[in-house]
Amino acid sequence: MAKYIGLDLGSKTIGIATSEGYFANPKETIRFEEDNFKQGVDKLFLFLSKEGFEKIAIGYPKNMDGSMGHRVQMVEDFIKIMLETNIVNEEQIIRIDERLTTRMAKQIMVSFDLSRKKQKENKDQVAAKLILETYINSIK
Template sequence: MAKYYLGIDLGTKTLGLATSHGIIATSYGVYQFPENDFSNAAQYLITLIGNKNFTDIVIGYPKNMNNTIGPRAVMVDDFITLLKSMLLTPIPIHLIDERLTTRQAHQIMLEANLSRQKRKTKKDSLAAQLILETYLQQQ
């Protein structure tokens, strides 16, 4: 069966999204939800996963720079637990160290001369794309 990946950069108000059939990751946009309303975000993903038939989820795991688990990583752990409880059919969820993806996304957008407003709207989906590309390169 062909793989279809959904890459996720989880924030407190946004889901940066990217997709891939296994070679190149493509930005899928950003879903905005009320701050810390992770059940809203999870429900959106449940619908998206069902409609698009994703086979795997790749989510950024924001470890601290010293490789410890901080509050942001705990937030991702809690979100994964919530998402798994809502999935009707379990699918693999892969964690990817995302410590430098946001900085990398900002650098790429600066080099592309994107305006401040465009950088703000695109950083989350670009971060998700970088997370997914990192995972694909490790396969």
């Protein structure tokens, strides 16, 4: 069965979710120095080398009007570093529109009555789960 990884990239964190079927599971959050994407990629490589994967669905944060902004360039810079370090090839990377995933992740956690601390700790993983489920639903 195929294994998929979902990523929600921030300036200091990478939320990770995994799936081997129809459902994605929040897995972990990688932390790195702000805007040090090389450090983030290095830590992600350790995770990916243990887990194995077929595709990576990465959140692509377009502006609400569909235009590309600073955050999209941040994701492209991160992808470029991943490609340069041979962690992945271009065919394994799937860019997923993530415009409302962080807000949805927060709503989900509020509905489960998680404390603010737990919400902060888990928002990136939950957003990665939503990104990955968007991809999985697109290939069904």
